[in-house]
Amino acid sequence: MRTAFLALLRRDIYLSVRQEGGSGVALGFLLVVVSLLPFGVGPDLGLLRQLAPGLLWTALLLATLLTLDRLFISDYEDGLLELFMTASLPLELAVVAKAFSHWLTTTLPLAFAAPLFGIVLNLESIAVLPLIATMLIGGLTLSFVGTIGAALTLTLRRGGLLTAILILPFYIPVLIFGILSIDAALVGPLSFGVPFMILVSMALCAMSLTPFAAAAALRSALE
Amino acid sequence: MKRKWRRLFLIGLFVSFFSTAVGSTLYVLSRLDVLTFFYSPTDLVRKNILSGFRLRLGGLVEEGSVDRSSGKMVSFRVTDLKQSILVRYTGILPALFREGQGVVVEGILGNEGVFIADRVMAKHDEVYMPPEVAESLKEKDI
Amino acid sequence: MVFLRLTNPNLFLRFVDLFFPWLAAAAGLCLCGGLYFSFMSPPDYQQGELVRIIYVHVPMAWLSMGCYFLIAVSALGTLVWRHPLADVSIRAAAPVGAVFTALTLVTGSIWALPTWGVPWVWDARLTSVLILFFLYLGLIALSHAIEDLRRSGRAVAILALVGLINLPIIKFSVNWWSTLHQPASLIRSGGPSLHPDMLRPLLMMALGFSLVFVLLYLMRMRNEILYRRVTSLRQMQARLQASPGTLPDVFGEVL
Numbered sequence: 001m002r003t004a005f006l007a008l009l010r011r012d013i014y015l016s017v018r019q020e021g022g023s024g025v026a027l028g029f030l031l032v033v034v035s036l037l038p039f040g041v042g043p044d045l046g047l048l049r050q051l052a053p054g055l056l057w058t059a060l061l062l063a064t065l066l067t068l069d070r071l072f073i074s075d076y077e078d079g080l081l082e083l084f085m086t087a088s089l090p091l092e093l094a095v096v097a098k099a100f101s102h103w104l105t106t107t108l109p110l111a112f113a114a115p116l117f118g119i120v121l122n123l124e125s126i127a128v129l130p131l132i133a134t135m136l137i138g139g140l141t142l143s144f145v146g147t148i149g150a151a152l153t154l155t156l157r158r159g160g161l162l163t164a165i166l167i168l169p170f171y172i173p174v175l176i177f178g179i180l181s182i183d184a185a186l187v188g189p190l191s192f193g194v195p196f197m198i199l200v201s202m203a204l205c206a207m208s209l210t211p212f213a214a215a216a217a218l219r220s221a222l223e
Numbered sequence: 224m225k226r227k228w229r230r231l232f233l234i235g236l237f238v239s240f241f242s243t244a245v246g247s248t249l250y251v252l253s254r255l256d257v258l259t260f261f262y263s264p265t266d267l268v269r270k271n272i273l274s275g276f277r278l279r280l281g282g283l284v285e286e287g288s289v290d291r292s293s294g295k296m297v298s299f300r301v302t303d304l305k306q307s308i309l310v311r312y313t314g315i316l317p318a319l320f321r322e323g324q325g326v327v328v329e330g331i332l333g334n335e336g337v338f339i340a341d342r343v344m345a346k347h348d349e350v351y352m353p354p355e356v357a358e359s360l361k362e363k364d365i
Numbered sequence: 366m367v368f369l370r371l372t373n374p375n376l377f378l379r380f381v382d383l384f385f386p387w388l389a390a391a392a393g394l395c396l397c398g399g400l401y402f403s404f405m406s407p408p409d410y411q412q413g414e415l416v417r418i419i420y421v422h423v424p425m426a427w428l429s430m431g432c433y434f435l436i437a438v439s440a441l442g443t444l445v446w447r448h449p450l451a452d453v454s455i456r457a458a459a460p461v462g463a464v465f466t467a468l469t470l471v472t473g474s475i476w477a478l479p480t481w482g483v484p485w486v487w488d489a490r491l492t493s494v495l496i497l498f499f500l501y502l503g504l505i506a507l508s509h510a511i512e513d514l515r516r517s518g519r520a521v522a523i524l525a526l527v528g529l530i531n532l533p534i535i536k537f538s539v540n541w542w543s544t545l546h547q548p549a550s551l552i553r554s555g556g557p558s559l560h561p562d563m564l565r566p567l568l569m570m571a572l573g574f575s576l577v578f579v580l581l582y583l584m585r586m587r588n589e590i591l592y593r594r595v596t597s598l599r600q601m602q603a604r605l606q607a608s609p610g611t612l613p614d615v616f617g618e619v620l
Binding site for chain 2: 407409411412416419441480481482483530533541542548550553559
């Protein structure tokens with residue numbers, strides 16, 4: 001079971017790194033957003049400094065939404081997903097592998113690229129570490145909750161926008177606490193740890209519980 | 224029949240785990256005072272706040288502290304009955320703004336501990352009654 | 366056990382036809398009485414006449430949450446008992462719930478602008494109700510997107526159950542965190558903090574709007590059942606024309 005899990009994980013990472021529509025899309029999206037914003041709001045560095053963490057976080061969230069629909073779709077199209085249902089690996093664990101590989105190929109590169117992009121947005125240097133930490137942890141929740149949305153819209157031809165609508169309510173709290181943590185590190189009066197722990201507990205809840213909902217959705221879609 | 228009960232059990236298990244996990248998170252959240260819409264004057268005095276960042280301050284308008292003498296600018300003290308902070312504001316006040324009433328102000332904590340507000344919101348409580356009843360309650364108190 | 370028999374669509378339809386006029390009359394009566402008492406009730410000692418928005422805002426808010434609870438119970442019915450009527454119930458309730466949530470937000474803004482001084486703030490209560498609205502939109506969108514009825518029913522039910530976490534957040538947001546929104550006036554420890562003269566119209570309006578909700582809900586359920594029957598009859602006709610002599614069993618599949 002462990003080998004099957006790791007093999008699936010490795011395969012998905014390879015696929016998303018080497019195929020189009022993987023990490024490249026997420027990074028490209030961040031690049032577009034970051035380079036457009038200063039023209040949108042004007043080159044006021046003080047304003048950009050205040051906007052930077054929220055903007056980078058929102059970009060992560062949108063990039064996650066953008067890449068969600070490729071979670072299951074190719075496996076569904078070539079019939080592999082039906083094989084998963086009969087495989088020795090429980091479907092729930094397959095979902096975990098999928099979500100984890102999505103995190104590794106979307107959130108991980110974005111989290112480390114965000115401070116670099118932050119330079120042009122005048123991101124404060126004390127915000128860099130909190131930004132990376134919150135993105136990594138919050139991204140876990142985003143990827144795992146995202147599996148539910150991707151599984152629910154599996155059989156639809158253009159499910160991308162629908163996934164976004166379904167998942168949006170569950171993404172808002174993650175964004176709130178991500179920004180709250182960075183604000184706490186920057187301004188106070190809370191200490192960074194308090195909202196950050198909540199982000200961690202949200203990630204733990206999502207990791208332990210969403211695979212069941214996503215697997216149930218996959219089963220009903222494939223039935 | 225048996226399969227249905229099994230499904231009910233599984234879904235029940237899932238929902239109960241889900242609610243326990245979320246519930247305990249929320250419980251901790253409620254203790255920690257994280258999701259506050261505003262900070263109290265004590266929070267601002269006790270903890271170090273970087274000046275220049277926007278934040279919200281909430282509390283009661285201190286009795287007898289409202290000063291409208293300098294033109295359009297109003298100044299008043301916001302108190303939580305332990306600490307109070309001087310607030311300066313230029314603009315239109317909401318109808319419910321009065322002394323002793325709850326208020327939330329948004330703005331920047333300037334130097335010398337003066338809060339420069341650019342927005343004042345009135346906060347009211349969940350008690351609703353006719354004016355006569357409020358009058359008689361007041362008389363009883365005195 | 367009488368109610369269990371209503372899960373038979375035929376009996377359900379007959380029940381709806383029988384009780385519909387009575388329910389409509391009761392709803393009309395309650396709303397008229399509620400409106401009368403709303404305008405006769407005294408003004409508030411602080412907010413004056415503005416307080417009357419409470420008689421619309423609070424019932425809407427209750428119903429928008431109650432409707433989601435109804436959807437969650439129906440979702441359980443879909444997932445556990447696979448009962449088609451449970452799916453019909455979700456489909457019927459979701460748009461009504463979305464409208465009531467939207468009205469909650471709108472009446473809340475109308476009330477907030479003069480009292481608080483701003484129509485909208487991002488505090489925990491307002492944000493969580495907005496999230497409830499998005500959840501309703503998601504349910505509606507999903508139920509329309511998947512054509513296969515059985516599959517879409519189950520997908521919608523899963524989403525509805527996952528979204529259930531939002532209900533306690535809405536309810537307790539005003540007690541747990543400092544919000545601009547005031548705490549609950551009615552369901553609180555120490556009894557209602559509303560003067561009895563204001564409580565009466567509020568409860569009457571709440572009952573009236575609840576009846577309106579039930580009416581809309583039953584109407585939509587009836588329409589959905591009839592619509593499904595028409596669809597399956599059409600399918601049957603098409604199949605009979607294609608291969609005469611065989612009577613396919615599509616009728617039992619849908620309802």
